Amino acid sequence: MALSFYDISVPIFLRGLGQLSHLLDKGLAHAQASGIDPTTLVNARLAPDMYPLAGQVQSASDASKLGTARLAGLTAPSFPDTETTYAELQARIAKTVDYLQSVDRALIDGFEDRPVTMKARGNELNFTAQRYLLQFALPNFFFHVTTAYDILRHSGVAIGKMDYLGRF
Amino acid sequence: MALSFYDISVPIFLRGLGQLSHLLDKGLAHAQASGIDPTTLVNARLAPDMYPLAGQVQSASDASKLGTARLAGLTAPSFPDTETTYAELQARIAKTVDYLQSVDRALIDGFEDRPVTMKARGNELNFTAQRYLLQFALPNFFFHVTTAYDILRHSGVAIGKMDYLGRF
Numbered sequence: 001m002a003l004s005f006y007d008i009s010v011p012i013f014l015r016g017l018g019q020l021s022h023l024l025d026k027g028l029a030h031a032q033a034s035g036i037d038p039t040t041l042v043n044a045r046l047a048p049d050m051y052p053l054a055g056q057v058q059s060a061s062d063a064s065k066l067g068t069a070r071l072a073g074l075t076a077p078s079f080p081d082t083e084t085t086y087a088e089l090q091a092r093i094a095k096t097v098d099y100l101q102s103v104d105r106a107l108i109d110g111f112e113d114r115p116v117t118m119k120a121r122g123n124e125l126n127f128t129a130q131r132y133l134l135q136f137a138l139p140n141f142f143f144h145v146t147t148a149y150d151i152l153r154h155s156g157v158a159i160g161k162m163d164y165l166g167r168f
Numbered sequence: 169m170a171l172s173f174y175d176i177s178v179p180i181f182l183r184g185l186g187q188l189s190h191l192l193d194k195g196l197a198h199a200q201a202s203g204i205d206p207t208t209l210v211n212a213r214l215a216p217d218m219y220p221l222a223g224q225v226q227s228a229s230d231a232s233k234l235g236t237a238r239l240a241g242l243t244a245p246s247f248p249d250t251e252t253t254y255a256e257l258q259a260r261i262a263k264t265v266d267y268l269q270s271v272d273r274a275l276i277d278g279f280e281d282r283p284v285t286m287k288a289r290g291n292e293l294n295f296t297a298q299r300y301l302l303q304f305a306l307p308n309f310f311f312h313v314t315t316a317y318d319i320l321r322h323s324g325v326a327i328g329k330m331d332y333l334g335r336f
Contacts, residue, residue: 003171003280003298012302046214046322112171125336130171134180139333142310143317150318154214165307168293 005112006105009071009133013064014100016145019166020060021093023149023159027053028086030157038086044155046147053151055081057089060144061096067137068100070116071129072107173280174273177239177301181232182268184313187334188228189261191317191327195221196254198325206254212323214315221319223249225257228312229264235305236268238284239297240275 031038045052051059058081069076077099083089112130119125127136149164199206213220219227226249237244245267251257280298287293295304317332 003173003176005171007298008171008176008302012307015303016307046318047324050321120336121330127336130175134176135183135336136333138306139180139184139310140329142307143314143329143332146311146314147318149311150214150315153218154322156215161308161311162289164311165304168288168295168303 004105004109005071005130005133006108009108009137010068010100010103010105012138013068013141014097015166016141017060017064017093017097017100019164020057020145020148021090022166023145023152023163024057024086024089024093026159026163027152027155027157030152030155034156039084041152041155041157042084042086042089044151046151046154050147053148054083054089056144056148056151057092058083060141060148061092063137063141063144065096065099067133067141068103068108070118070137071111071114071133072103073111073114074103074107172273172277173239173298173301174276177276177305178236178268178271178273180306181236181309182265183334184309185228185232185261185265185268187332188225188313188316189258190334191313191320191331192225192254192257192261194327194331195320195323195325198320198323202324207252209320209323209325210252210254210257212319214319214322218315221316222251222257224312224316224319225260226251228309228316229260231305231309231312233264233267235301235309236271236276238286238305239279239282239301240271241279241282242271242275 027041028038031041042054043052065076083092114129116127116129116132153159195209196206199209210222211220233244251260282297284295284297284300321327
């Protein structure tokens with residue numbers, strides 16, 4: 001069976017978003033069981049100039065949404081970063097999943113050489129879709145899911161590697 | 169140009185290992201500039217029961233070494249987890265790079281359906297090589313590189329996202 005460009009991209013984002021939602025559930029349950037205001041976790045961060053948990057979830061949403069749109073040659077919908085509660089962060093993940101699922105695999109499969117141009121820190125970066133996926137979009141997506149995990153773990157939430165990787 | 173199973177695996181590990189080495193360099197420079205014993209950073213962790221920086225580097229090494237070996241149907245070399253200094257961690261990364269570069273791409277390309285069996289937490293997990301790469305090996309690898317970044321960032325090292333993603 002030949003490799004499919006869709007299969008190595010969108011389902012990986014979808015799986016990671018599902019695990020991110022699961023990690024948030026664990027964080028909320030921890031807050032409720034410990035009598036901590038859940039907002040404390042939403043605003044927790046690892047360094048003063050790093051995004052808090054909310055920003056990590058928003059960034060994972062953006063990485064997968066923009067990643068999928070760029071692979072498909074589409075313009076991604078804009079999701080304003082206004083979430084301040086667990087319920088709102090879960091809704092952000094759900095609408096990201098909905099968008100990813102709405103993209104036809106026929107727009108992605110076979111288009112690994114599609115030119116992808118993006119601006120980052122004032123520079124214009126030029127990729128093929130394949131190089132963009134593997135060197136930018138996937139590592140960036142996993143960065144934000146992992147950092148969300150690390151914030152929760154640093155805050156005392158009882159999670160382990162399989163809560164990040166998921167079931168097999 | 170058709171997708172190559174080698175191209176979506178080994179070069180991604182190699183790039184990530186290069187960035188991990190770069191992040192360690194930044195950590196060492198920070199320790200030297202701040203008059204901190206570099207060993208403090210090697211032993212820094214985000215939670216009492218999480219691996220410290222050394223363990224994250226060892227785990228990223230293992231994830232890429234075992235990942236590559238399993239895709240190629242080989243047995244990976246054993247690297248004992250004995251590193252306690254920056255220099256030793258850099259040497260661990262270098263020998264991991266050497267091993268990855270020694271694996272012939274002909275053992276991986278076209279073998280996306282190769283059966284991969286592994287034990288995790290007492291369970292036997294069965295994958296195709298493609299599913300193993302995308303659902304386990306790559307997310308696990310990026311987890312440990314990102315957590316190394318997060319430990320350094322949490323310890324005050326001045327690094328940013330591009331130090332993780334690399335140059336384009």
